[in-house]
Amino acid sequence: MDNSPNPDDLLTLNALVDGELAPAERAEIASRLAVDRDLARAYAALARLKATVANTADDVPTLRLPKTRRPVAWRLTAAAACVAAVIGGLVAVHGLLSSASPDAVTAEGPMAITLASLPAGTNIPRLDTAGLKLIGLAIDPGKVPVITASYRGPHGCRLDLRAWPAGAEAPAVTGTSRRNWAVGDLVYELVAHGMPQWRFAIIAGAAEQQTRLGSDPERVERRLREANIGAPPCVG
Amino acid sequence: MVRDPHAGLPALLPRLFAFARTMLGDADTARDLVQEAAARALAARRVPDDEPAYHAWMFRIVRNAALDELRRLRQPPIEDHAQIDLWRYDDMRIAKITVEQGLAVLAPTHREIIALIDMAGFSYGEAADLLQVPVGTVMSRIARARGALLAAIEASRVQPLKSHHG
Known part of the structure; x- marks a missing residue:
C-alpha cells in the first residue's frame, strides 16, 4: 500500500x-501531523533532509588564489578579500596581470576599490586613466600588517601604494618619489620608481583623493588625465 | 558616514561557495568561481545598497558564472531517479555522505534550488526573485528536488554507519 x-x-x-x-x-x-503517522513521517524525513543538506554546506575550504589561472586583475582583489575574510589571516598575493577582463579593475573611471574585509576598509585607488594598471596586491602579515598595491605603466613606470595602521611604523622601502597621507586609522604611502616628479605629484594627489570618502570622481579623473599629457616614458 | 557596500561579503562567502559547489559538483571549480565572483563584485561600479539586494546580486553573479561553467563543460542533464515511495524507508539513511552523493547525481535545476533554499538560506520569495520565476514555481521546484534527492539517496548503495549509544 502506498x-x-x-x-x-x-x-x-x-x-x-x-x-x-x-x-x-x-x-x-x-x-x-498530530494524527497522521505517514504525514508525520514524511515531514520528519524532509526536516532531516533539510538539516543534513544545510550541514553539508559547512565544509568550506580555504579560499586561495588559484595557482595557474589566466592573469586577470580582479582575481587578486578577490584573493585579498577572500583570504582576509575566510581565512581571517593575512597572505601574500602577487602576480602579473593584464587588462583582459571587461569588469576588472581596468574598467574605465578612477573609482577606488574598497577592500571590505581589510582593516578600516582600505581603499585601493584606480589609476588606469593615467595608464597605470593595478597588477598585484600583497598583504604582509608582519609585525605591522602592510597592504601593498603595485601598479605598472606601459613604459616601465612603477608605483607601489602601501597602507598600514596609523601609529605603527612600516618597514621603509626605496623609491625615487614618495608621498604619505593618513585617512582614518590608516597611513598610506605612494612610492614611485623612476617617474618624473611632476607626474608623480599629480598621480599621488589623485590617489590620495580616492582613498578619502566623498572625493569627486570627475575631479580625480581630470587629474589622472593631466598626468598623461606629454608624459615621457619612465626610466625606472 | 558612508557604509561599505561590501561589508557583508566575507560572511557571505561560505554560502556562495556551498551554492557553487552544489551547482558544479566540484569544490575546486567552485572555489575558483567564488573568488572570481568576489573580485568581480569588488571591482563593480554599481553595488546594491541594502543587504538583501546585495546578497541576491552576489548569488546572481555566482549563479551566472556557474551556469556558464556548466555550459562550457556541456554536462548532460542527469535524469532524475524515478519517484519511489519515499516515505517508507529508514530515514536514518539521510546522512551527510548519502546527501552529498545524492546531490551529485541530481539534475542541475534540482541542485540549484536545494542549494539556494537549504544552503544559502533564501526564502521562496528571494529565490523566486533571483531565478526570475514565480514563487509557486520555487515551491514546486523545491518539493520535486527534495523528492529526487530522497530517491537518489534511496537508490544509493552507500549506507551511513549506524551510531550506537550506551
Missing part, C-alpha cells in the same frame, strides 16, 4: 520545513 503524501501535501510539508507557511496554514497542517 502511503506517500499526495502532491499538495508534499508542497505544504516542504513549505512547512522551510518556514514558508502562514500561521493559519501552519496550524492546519500541524493538526493533521
Whole structure:
C-alpha cells in the first residue's frame, strides 16, 4: 500500500520545513501531523533532509588564489578579500596581470576599490586613466600588517601604494618619489620608481583623493588625465 | 558616514561557495568561481545598497558564472531517479555522505534550488526573485528536488554507519 503524501501535501510539508507557511496554514497542517503517522513521517524525513543538506554546506575550504589561472586583475582583489575574510589571516598575493577582463579593475573611471574585509576598509585607488594598471596586491602579515598595491605603466613606470595602521611604523622601502597621507586609522604611502616628479605629484594627489570618502570622481579623473599629457616614458 | 557596500561579503562567502559547489559538483571549480565572483563584485561600479539586494546580486553573479561553467563543460542533464515511495524507508539513511552523493547525481535545476533554499538560506520569495520565476514555481521546484534527492539517496548503495549509544 502506498502511503506517500499526495502532491499538495508534499508542497505544504516542504513549505512547512522551510518556514514558508502562514500561521493559519501552519496550524492546519500541524493538526493533521498530530494524527497522521505517514504525514508525520514524511515531514520528519524532509526536516532531516533539510538539516543534513544545510550541514553539508559547512565544509568550506580555504579560499586561495588559484595557482595557474589566466592573469586577470580582479582575481587578486578577490584573493585579498577572500583570504582576509575566510581565512581571517593575512597572505601574500602577487602576480602579473593584464587588462583582459571587461569588469576588472581596468574598467574605465578612477573609482577606488574598497577592500571590505581589510582593516578600516582600505581603499585601493584606480589609476588606469593615467595608464597605470593595478597588477598585484600583497598583504604582509608582519609585525605591522602592510597592504601593498603595485601598479605598472606601459613604459616601465612603477608605483607601489602601501597602507598600514596609523601609529605603527612600516618597514621603509626605496623609491625615487614618495608621498604619505593618513585617512582614518590608516597611513598610506605612494612610492614611485623612476617617474618624473611632476607626474608623480599629480598621480599621488589623485590617489590620495580616492582613498578619502566623498572625493569627486570627475575631479580625480581630470587629474589622472593631466598626468598623461606629454608624459615621457619612465626610466625606472 | 558612508557604509561599505561590501561589508557583508566575507560572511557571505561560505554560502556562495556551498551554492557553487552544489551547482558544479566540484569544490575546486567552485572555489575558483567564488573568488572570481568576489573580485568581480569588488571591482563593480554599481553595488546594491541594502543587504538583501546585495546578497541576491552576489548569488546572481555566482549563479551566472556557474551556469556558464556548466555550459562550457556541456554536462548532460542527469535524469532524475524515478519517484519511489519515499516515505517508507529508514530515514536514518539521510546522512551527510548519502546527501552529498545524492546531490551529485541530481539534475542541475534540482541542485540549484536545494542549494539556494537549504544552503544559502533564501526564502521562496528571494529565490523566486533571483531565478526570475514565480514563487509557486520555487515551491514546486523545491518539493520535486527534495523528492529526487530522497530517491537518489534511496537508490544509493552507500549506507551511513549506524551510531550506537550506551
